[in-house]
Amino acid sequence: xxxxxxxxxxxxxxxxxxxxxxxxxxxxxxxxxxxxxxxxxxxxxxxxxxxxxxxxxxxxxxxxxxxxxxxxxxxxxxxxxxxxxxxxxxxxxxxxxxxxxxxxxxxxxxxxxxxxxxxxxxxxxxxxxxxxxxxxxxxxxxxxxxxxxxxxxxxxxxxxxxxxxxxxxxxxxxxxxxxxxxxxxxxxxxxxxxxxxxxxxxxxxxxxxxxxxxxxxxxxxxxxxxxxxxxxxxxxxxxxxxxxxxxxxxxxxxxxxxxxxxxxxxxxxxxxxxxxxxxxxxxxxxxxxxxxxxxxxxxxxxxxxxxxxxxxxxxxxxxxxxxxxxxxxxxxxxxxxxxxxxxxxxxxxxxxxxxxxxxxxxxxxxxxxxxxxxx
Numbered sequence: 001x002x003x004x005x006x007x008x009x010x011x012x013x014x015x016x017x018x019x020x021x022x023x024x025x026x027x028x029x030x031x032x033x034x035x036x037x038x039x040x041x042x043x044x045x046x047x048x049x050x051x052x053x054x055x056x057x058x059x060x061x062x063x064x065x066x067x068x069x070x071x072x073x074x075x076x077x078x079x080x081x082x083x084x085x086x087x088x089x090x091x092x093x094x095x096x097x098x099x100x101x102x103x104x105x106x107x108x109x110x111x112x113x114x115x116x117x118x119x120x121x122x123x124x125x126x127x128x129x130x131x132x133x134x135x136x137x138x139x140x141x142x143x144x145x146x147x148x149x150x151x152x153x154x155x156x157x158x159x160x161x162x163x164x165x166x167x168x169x170x171x172x173x174x175x176x177x178x179x180x181x182x183x184x185x186x187x188x189x190x191x192x193x194x195x196x197x198x199x200x201x202x203x204x205x206x207x208x209x210x211x212x213x214x215x216x217x218x219x220x221x222x223x224x225x226x227x228x229x230x231x232x233x234x235x236x237x238x239x240x241x242x243x244x245x246x247x248x249x250x251x252x253x254x255x256x257x258x259x260x261x262x263x264x265x266x267x268x269x270x271x272x273x274x275x276x277x278x279x280x281x282x283x284x285x286x287x288x289x290x291x292x293x294x295x296x297x298x299x300x301x302x303x304x305x306x307x308x309x310x311x312x313x314x315x316x317x318x319x320x321x322x323x324x325x326x327x328x329x330x331x332x333x334x335x336x337x338x339x340x341x342x343x344x345x346x347x348x349x350x351x352x353x354x355x356x357x358x359x360x361x362x363x364x365x366x367x368x369x370x371x372x373x374x375x
Contacts, residue, residue, distance in 0.1 A: 011051055014075065017082050018047045024085045025116060028108035046074050054356075057164055057196040068165035069358070076320060076357035077123045083322060084115035126320060126359030134178055134365040139338065139347055142373040143308050145288040147255035150372060155290070156184035156213070157368040159313025160351030162224065163204050164195030166358045173207040175352050178367050180212050186252065187213040189242055190313045191222020191263060191294035195355070198232045209240040215252050217242040220260040222294040222314060224355075226269050245292060247275040249283060256372075257283055259307070260292040274298065280305040288372070296334035296348045303344040310346045311370065317350030317363035324363065336363070 026039050053071045056064035088111040146153075156179045163172055179187060193208075194201055211217045219242040225233050234244050243250075245260025252258050259279040267273035276291070276298070283289055288308050293299070296312040317336035318324020328335040339346040350366040 007051060014050060014078070015047055017078050018043055021078055021081045021085065024108065025081070025112040028105075029112050030105050030108075046071060050075050053165065057200065061196065061200040064165045065168070072166065072357040073123055073127060073359060076126060076359040077119050079320065079323060080122045080361075081115050081119035084118045085111070088115060122361055123357075123359055126357075126361040129364050130354045130358045130360040132365065134175065134352055134367045136178070136182070137349070137366050137368050138371060139368060140371045140373055141309055141345055141347070142375055143288040143345075144375045145255065145286060145308060146372055146374045148374045150253060150256055151374040153186075153253075153256065153372040154182070154184045155186045155188055155311070155370040155372070156182050157188045157190055157311050157313075157347075157349050157370060158352050159190040159294075159349050159368075160192040160222070160316055160355070161353040162192055162195050162355045163201055163353070167195075167204075167353050169204045169207060171353070172204060173210075175367065176207045176210050180210070182367075182369055184213045184369065186215040186258070187211050187217040188258075188292050188311055189217065189219035189237075190292050190311055190349070191220050192224040192313065192351075192353075192355070193219075193222070193237065194228050194233055195224055196228055198229065198236045202236065205237070206240065208237065208242065211241065218250075218258060218260060218292065219244050220292045220294060221246075221263045221266060221272070223263050223265050226263065226266060226272070230266075230269060230272060245279070247273075247279045249279055249289075251284075251287070255287050257287050257289045258292070259283075259289060261298065264293075264295040264298050274301075276301050276305050276307075280307065290372075296331045296339075296346060299334070299339070299341045299344055299346045300332070303342040307344045309370075310344060311368075312346065312348050313351050315348060315350075316354060316360075317348075317366070319354060319360055319363050320357070321362040 022043050026036055049071045053064055053067050221230055247261050249257055249259040261274045261276055261279050262272050291302050291307045291310045293310050293312050295314045299310045302310050315327050315331055315335050318327050334348055336348050336350050349368040350363050352365055352367050354360055
């Protein structure tokens with residue numbers, strides 16, 4: 001029932017976005033009747049095709065892979081055109097009050113054309129960024145309890161790969177190759193690796209079996225694993241060589257412990273749910289503790305259990321500016337980069353994939369190498 005309500009909400013929301021953009025670009029510009037009908041029909045079709053594309057990953061993945069390259073960039077275009085039009089709305093309204101009908105049509109065409117060009121150019125740049133090279137981000141973190149012998153211990157963090165509609169095996173292989181070239185001591189997969197069922201994406205995600213690290217590959221769940229069938233994905237990615245930390249802790253080396261918890265929203269699914277108390281129970285108080293938690297806001301509870309460092313993803317760094325403000329609010333201001341919450345250090349990666357539109361605007365792809373330093 002919840003999933004149906006959520007889908008209907010997003011259909012209504014994107015419909016309102018489409019209507020506003022249509023009103024400003026088509027209705028107010030008074031284009032000819034023929035063009036008005038054509039553009040209106042195209043916009044309605046694209047609006048309806050967006051949810052069809054996302055749903056198709058469950059019943060016709062091949063269709064989703066193809067059509068997604070059209071509908072998802074279109075969705076990004078509508079979102080960016082909406083922002084540009086809203087920015088131009090105030091001067092447009094002021095000018096309209098001082099002008100006649102012909103002048104109003106001219107202003108509508110100028111502002112509409114400007115918005116379309118800005119949105120189209122931004123989508124193009126965003127596609128190049130989303131499908132381009134990953135930025136390797138080195139982050140040095142000093143932990144007071146880390147033994148000198150472990151100074152320089154490296155963790156490569158891969159998050160938010162979102163294998164599915166437009167992210168395929170070749171993209172995943174590229175991420176694996178980048179990670180292995182860094183020769184990490186440990187690899188952490190911090191959730192949202194997939195967007196679709198195991199049966200459809202098994203081959204695309206298979207390159208993860210090639211990940212190599214001295215102390216192993218560890219994983220936690222993100223919210224999208226639950227949408228796609230978490231238990232099946234945990235089993236599959238475990239088969240590929242990763243060890244899932246389900247509210248549990250392991251000793252990596254004397255003086256360094258690693259814990260992992262289920263996603264913040266996982267308690268909606270039977271047998272799942274975040275339990276930081278359980279994950280940290282019985283820890284060595286003299287050892288440094290690193291926690292893998294998909295959503296940054298989980299740091300509020302992590303700090304209460306004495307976690308030294310939390311590694312998270314989920315936000316994509318906002319993915320498409322300026323919509324990142326919504327993500328930032330939802331995650332209590334924790335969007336990307338380094339933070340400190342009541343003594344617990346937090347790093348939030350922008351992620352090595354993308355969700356929905358193959359577009360990243362002012363939030364480039366990231367593969368993170370965390371380098372631990374002794375105090």
